[in-house]
Amino acid sequence: MSSSFSAGGFxxxxxxxxxxxxxEQLRSTFxxxxxxxxxxxxxxxxxxxxxAEKPMHGYQIIREIEExxxxxxxxxxxxxxxxxxxxxxxxxxxxxxxxGRKTYALTEAGREVAAAEGAVPWLGDETGERRAPGAGxxxxxxxxxxxxxxxxxxxxxxxxxxxxxxxxxxxxxxxRRRLYAILAQG
Numbered sequence: 001m002s003s004s005f006s007a008g009g010f011x012x013x014x015x016x017x018x019x020x021x022x023x024e025q026l027r028s029t030f031x032x033x034x035x036x037x038x039x040x041x042x043x044x045x046x047x048x049x050x051x052a053e054k055p056m057h058g059y060q061i062i063r064e065i066e067e068x069x070x071x072x073x074x075x076x077x078x079x080x081x082x083x084x085x086x087x088x089x090x091x092x093x094x095x096x097x098x099x100g101r102k103t104y105a106l107t108e109a110g111r112e113v114a115a116a117e118g119a120v121p122w123l124g125d126e127t128g129e130r131r132a133p134g135a136g137x138x139x140x141x142x143x144x145x146x147x148x149x150x151x152x153x154x155x156x157x158x159x160x161x162x163x164x165x166x167x168x169x170x171x172x173x174x175x176r177r178r179l180y181a182i183l184a185q186g
Contacts, residue, residue, distance in 0.1 A: 043075050043079050043083045044083050044086075044087070045117055045120065045121050046075070046121050047061055047083055047104075048092070048106070048110065048114040048117060049114060049120045051093060051106045051110065052111060052114040052115070055096075055104060056103065056104060057102060057104065058077065058080055058081055058102070061080055061084075061104075062076075068120075070141050070144060072141070072143070087104075087110065091109055091110075092107055092110035093105060093106055149172075149175070156168040
């Protein structure tokens with residue numbers, strides 16, 4: 001990507017088409033990383049952790065995982081429902097049908113397993129500490145922020161005045177410097 005920028009980075013005058021291409025490359029790089037696939041054990045752990053809080057139906061589980069992972073992980077129905085069936089077969093959950101939907105709840109044995117496993121996969125660490133979506137150690141927080149930044153910059157590029165574009169370029173240059181400063185602290 002660095003070959004797309006002029007020697008002065010965002011602060012120097014650069015070809016608008018090169019800037020657009022750089023943001024498209026940034027967006028596509030982040031989008032590839034956001035769609036991270038989790039393993040079967042992760043779906044199982046997530047389902048157990050959520051049902052330890054309260055009974056839910058399958059699509060509630062899918063939405064909760066997506067929300068709590070900051071959008072970086074949305075398991076498919078094809079992975080959640082077989083996991084629910086497996087947990088039911090193991091005697092860890094029960095299903096109650098109401099209004100055409102099955103609501104799943106942990107059994108006593110399920111509560112014991114959920115407590116023993118402890119870690120919640122959408123956090124990316126072992127603390128079990130709950131964070132707001134998009135915050136903290138979640139794997140999708142930075143790529144999601146990068147995509148949103150690239151979209152905003154592209155919008156300024158397409159519709160902004162020359163003064164607005166120059167101001168946006170200065171903001172991006174400062175953001176780049178601050179990101180490298182974060183790495184330099186480590």
